[in-house]
Amino acid sequence: MRVGLLTVSYRLYGIHSIKERRSIVRRLVAQVHAEGAAFAACEVDPDGGLRRAVIQVAHLSTDAARTTRALARLREKLERGNGYEAIDVASEVL
Numbered sequence: 001m002r003v004g005l006l007t008v009s010y011r012l013y014g015i016h017s018i019k020e021r022r023s024i025v026r027r028l029v030a031q032v033h034a035e036g037a038a039f040a041a042c043e044v045d046p047d048g049g050l051r052r053a054v055i056q057v058a059h060l061s062t063d064a065a066r067t068t069r070a071l072a073r074l075r076e077k078l079e080r081g082n083g084y085e086a087i088d089v090a091s092e093v094l
Contacts, residue, residue: 002093004059004067007044008078009088015050024083025053032057035074053084064093 010028015021025043032041038060045054057074061067071091079086 002061002064002067004061004064004071004091004093006057006059006071006075006089006091008055008057008075008086009045010053010055010084011087012051012053012084014083018050021050021053025055027081028053028055028078028084031077032074035070038070039074067093 010024012021012024015024029041029043032039032055039057040060041055041057043053044056045052048054055078057071057078059067059070059074061070068091071093075089075091079089
């Protein structure tokens with residue numbers, strides 16, 4: 001089995017409360033889960049302040065190339081959205 005990890009650091013815009021921040025983080029995690037059962041996601045740096053967030057995504061597959069493609073597609077979807085933008089993205093396949 002191959003595990004792919006995608007770590008995305010975000011800058012959040014227009015955030016004035018922890019509730020607004022959590023709303024964006026939940027939306028990002030839900031977007032990952034909507035991609036299928038082979039994906040898992042969570043926030044990995046909850047103390048980044050109101051205007052920063054870090055999400056880590058794992059993808060499980062038997063084929064490293066498939067995992068690489070799946071993470072690349074997901075990366076494109078997660079890079080920019082309403083109220084946030086990715087400032088750093090790293091991926092690796094183990």
